[in-house]
Amino acid sequence: MSDLTRREFLEATAAAGTLTRFRPKADATADATADATWFDRPMRWVQLTLVENDPGRFDPRFWLDYFARLHADAATLSAGGIVAYYPTEVPLHHRSAWLGDGDPFGALVQGCRALKMNVVARVDPHAARDDVKQAHPDWISVAPDGTPRRHWANRDLWVTCALGPYNFEFMDRVNREIVARYGVDGVFANRWAPQGGDCYCVHCQENFRRATGLALPHTVDPRDPGRRAFVQWRIARLTELWKHWDAGIRGVRAEARFIPNGPPDMKTAAELADIQFADFQARRGLTPPWANGRRAKEFRAVMGRKPVAGIFSVGLEEPYRWKDSVQAEPEIRLWVADATANGMRPWVTKFSGVLYDKRWLPMVERIYDWHYRHERYLRNERSLARVALLHSEQTDQFHPGIAEGDRHGDHVLGMYQALVEARVPFDLVHEALLTPDRLDQYKLLVLADAAALSTAQCEKIRQYVARGGSLVATFATSLFDEEGVRRSDFALGDVLGVSFAGRVEGPMHNSYLKLESDANGRRHPILAGLEDAPRIINGVFRLAVSDRGQTGVRLQSDPSLTPPLTLIPQYPDLPMEDVYPRVTHTDTPGVYLREIGPSRVVYFPWDIDRTFWDVLAEDHLKLLANAVAWARNEPSPVEIDGHGVLDVTMWRQRESMTVHLVNLTNPMMMKGPLREVFPIGPLTVRVRLAGGVKPRAVRLLTAATEPQWILSGGVLGVVVPSIDVHEVIAIDV
Numbered sequence: 001m002s003d004l005t006r007r008e009f010l011e012a013t014a015a016a017g018t019l020t021r022f023r024p025k026a027d028a029t030a031d032a033t034a035d036a037t038w039f040d041r042p043m044r045w046v047q048l049t050l051v052e053n054d055p056g057r058f059d060p061r062f063w064l065d066y067f068a069r070l071h072a073d074a075a076t077l078s079a080g081g082i083v084a085y086y087p088t089e090v091p092l093h094h095r096s097a098w099l100g101d102g103d104p105f106g107a108l109v110q111g112c113r114a115l116k117m118n119v120v121a122r123v124d125p126h127a128a129r130d131d132v133k134q135a136h137p138d139w140i141s142v143a144p145d146g147t148p149r150r151h152w153a154n155r156d157l158w159v160t161c162a163l164g165p166y167n168f169e170f171m172d173r174v175n176r177e178i179v180a181r182y183g184v185d186g187v188f189a190n191r192w193a194p195q196g197g198d199c200y201c202v203h204c205q206e207n208f209r210r211a212t213g214l215a216l217p218h219t220v221d222p223r224d225p226g227r228r229a230f231v232q233w234r235i236a237r238l239t240e241l242w243k244h245w246d247a248g249i250r251g252v253r254a255e256a257r258f259i260p261n262g263p264p265d266m267k268t269a270a271e272l273a274d275i276q277f278a279d280f281q282a283r284r285g286l287t288p289p290w291a292n293g294r295r296a297k298e299f300r301a302v303m304g305r306k307p308v309a310g311i312f313s314v315g316l317e318e319p320y321r322w323k324d325s326v327q328a329e330p331e332i333r334l335w336v337a338d339a340t341a342n343g344m345r346p347w348v349t350k351f352s353g354v355l356y357d358k359r360w361l362p363m364v365e366r367i368y369d370w371h372y373r374h375e376r377y378l379r380n381e382r383s384l385a386r387v388a389l390l391h392s393e394q395t396d397q398f399h400p401g402i403a404e405g406d407r408h409g410d411h412v413l414g415m416y417q418a419l420v421e422a423r424v425p426f427d428l429v430h431e432a433l434l435t436p437d438r439l440d441q442y443k444l445l446v447l448a449d450a451a452a453l454s455t456a457q458c459e460k461i462r463q464y465v466a467r468g469g470s471l472v473a474t475f476a477t478s479l480f481d482e483e484g485v486r487r488s489d490f491a492l493g494d495v496l497g498v499s500f501a502g503r504v505e506g507p508m509h510n511s512y513l514k515l516e517s518d519a520n521g522r523r524h525p526i527l528a529g530l531e532d533a534p535r536i537i538n539g540v541f542r543l544a545v546s547d548r549g550q551t552g553v554r555l556q557s558d559p560s561l562t563p564p565l566t567l568i569p570q571y572p573d574l575p576m577e578d579v580y581p582r583v584t585h586t587d588t589p590g591v592y593l594r595e596i597g598p599s600r601v602v603y604f605p606w607d608i609d610r611t612f613w614d615v616l617a618e619d620h621l622k623l624l625a626n627a628v629a630w631a632r633n634e635p636s637p638v639e640i641d642g643h644g645v646l647d648v649t650m651w652r653q654r655e656s657m658t659v660h661l662v663n664l665t666n667p668m669m670m671k672g673p674l675r676e677v678f679p680i681g682p683l684t685v686r687v688r689l690a691g692g693v694k695p696r697a698v699r700l701l702t703a704a705t706e707p708q709w710i711l712s713g714g715v716l717g718v719v720v721p722s723i724d725v726h727e728v729i730a731i732d733v
């Protein structure tokens, strides 16, 4: 701790110790937050969520001491909602039964301000007590059968209606009181969207009817028009609530913001948010560790270079919700590392000011200390990825799959896993933001069963290809409109080179793809690494398509080649005497390839990505990796030799560039928790430096070494001797 930090810390803790009756004024804000755009300043966040009996029992000095040791520069602290941790004067705003004449929220705010931290107040509006229900029965959420909704986890509480006057009037008042009294930089609302199921209260009924002319739907089937209207209305209503709370908060303090825990949808986050937090606290069940990096990519796709923090907890996040538990350090480290590598800032959250298990404290301190020491290499200006995968929220929301057993999400998961295993640095792009300034930084756009796309979105993708962009597309891409209604043909059929023949085949058992060669025995590059394979397994679903035979474009990179892959239709898998192909060869292509000027287009009419996620067959991985490499039609910005599964990302900062290598190689990769770290290395890494950039210095941040490097033909070569969880090659330029 530097002298300055120690002095500030002593002031802060001294303040906290004597401030149980402290009443800060709205103008008592630290210098660090005087800037109206404070959002980008904090690099490390902490969240302390108090429980009702914390006041008088927990030690604010302990937490402020810990925040200082973490070099945390922003805190989110429990203020109000279900329980008020300050002497609120808003009627029906329940003061903690342990509050007495204390003000633990105020004491913590004061302590954090003395540490020059930004402070955001946490509220949770999703539940209320009997007195609220008695005074305002219409503030309570109503179940489909018309009964008020009890809280599922605490039967003493009622679930509040998120879209009615409880939030629009009561919580608005609470927010404004908190900002006015404490001058906080924002209000963060947990569980601010409808909880426990859709609400059928009088307000929701009336507001939905006024907006749409419809009665509230009683189905969750996205194919139901009433349901689709409801989903859109709920997004619109939450957006209205966001704007309403934000206006109230800014009315009190112009630089403060409302920050939702989870935007209504990502497009709205792009439009409204100056800062966002991704609440994905830990793995559960079958979750690969790259899932946290994926969440970071989803937010960055809409936030650009605006700050995004990744909320992580230290406990198990399984459905049984052991909120006071502590996970092993390798698990926590990997989860945070993958978020950091993908551009999120760390935010540790802990419930309960009184700790039962303190094992996590030094673990998080080590993570934050590393982050603090290397902060200048973590202030990313832009990603250097050249490949983007489309994030289609509307397909998630409105497309239930093309057949029983088909799920859009599984196509995306399979493609994501393949891109990670292929060590391709990539970003996500959002369907609502397909503008040239967002898209043209990428050479290749991947459409993993991007089924539900509007005509306008397809036109933007068509123009991207016309400008020289490449595509890899799979399965039902563009076969449905933005509301999930099936079209007679692919909207992108002219780009993909195919028409839909009207049939979905599958689930197929025991079907294969034959690998074809031309008359000279040559195979297409997308079959690289499969030289000794005469055939590989097919997927499970395929769309019957016909070749559009367009003139003016070549359907394959070499017209003399037959299709690289052809279908071997399924044949019986039992009894064993019957297991022989009835048809050994067809001319039905398993992949369509096009070259249009500098653009290359690959289309798989079958579920290669979904099947890869399902069975993780290596042949499918090779095919996907080759398809990406061929369509990209330029060298990768980074190439790595050596064993291991790595998440690779590349960023540019003001005076440096970084290559993050996250070591996912672990027997517990697909289902945690990790118990042990398995180091990999040495790795030989080649980084392509665009535009004649000359490195001034090269560092390995975790190893804390300056390795030997060579520069040849614009490619920087460096050997990374070993990686345990996370290494960053930092190149000063």
Ligand SMILES: [Zn+2]
Pocket (backbone or CB within 6 Å): 140, 141, 142, 161, 162, 163, 164, 199, 200, 201, 202, 203, 204, 205
């Ligand atoms: Zn309601």
